[in-house]
Amino acid sequence: MKRAEGRSTCPTNFTVETFGDSWSLLIMRDLLTLGKHTFGEFLRSEERIGPSVLADRLARLERSGIIVRTPSETDARKVTYSATERGIAAILLLYEAARWGMGGVPMEEGDPWEAVMAMDRDDVLDAWQQAVREGGSLLGGAESAFARLSARARADV
Template identity: 95%
Template sequence: MKRAEGRSTCPTNFTVETFGDSWSLLIMRDLLTLGKHTFGEFLRSEERIGPSVLADRLARLERSGVIVRTPSETDARKVTYSATERGIAAIPLLYEAARWGRGGVPVEEDDPWEAVMAMDRHDVLDAWQQAVREGGSLFGGAESAFARLIARARADA
């Protein structure tokens, strides 16, 4: 945190203050592309975030208004985190982050991003944001945007 609040009124700087650290954007990725929703799921991310940093980042993202924390109704131990509309609005940013990052990472044959990047950008963003509004994500779960996009592509062919 530190001097982070309001170094300037530049929009880019605002984005940097919200997502410009080693973990915040990865948490948003887990939430929005993989459909992770609980502390434990985020903890088990590929990049191995520690619990103290995770707790701090979730609190910050909540304070920033991009995610909400909701205690589970069925299990009082559990808490679910989900994206607000402001968080959903960051999906194009995440999309461009994934697109640019593809150029620096080995191409994997069956990476679903390969298929996604071949689709129309606007279609992808629409389906993705809609899926998140309905509790889904890009790749995670049965009602994933990816599944819907693939089905539509097949139908059009």
């Protein structure tokens, strides 16, 4: 039986086809790590994705069941994007990619990734998934997983 999309039924190939382009994993980083949810927020990322490429990657992630597009109740021209459970499962991939990538880039003083990586891995992953399910992210905002874990660590001292 031939697949509608993709080269094979190999799980590694599926992962590469979903996140192997130059932008999809960065879009998921922005959504899951930084708490971005709108087209305009994604456009303002420092990597400077173009609007047509962004639209294409968002549509591809939606077709793959990684994200869901929700129209605004107040403005028919606006939509928000959020992760499905399948998308939330990609948190592990983002975490490990960040851990690996930290060895290749200089870290700035106070970069939250250093603090995140110093925390218990399972605690981080659990808190991150919970935050995303509640509409948050790892690093974005007062209710982020990082803020909650940091507060918990201060309370334990």
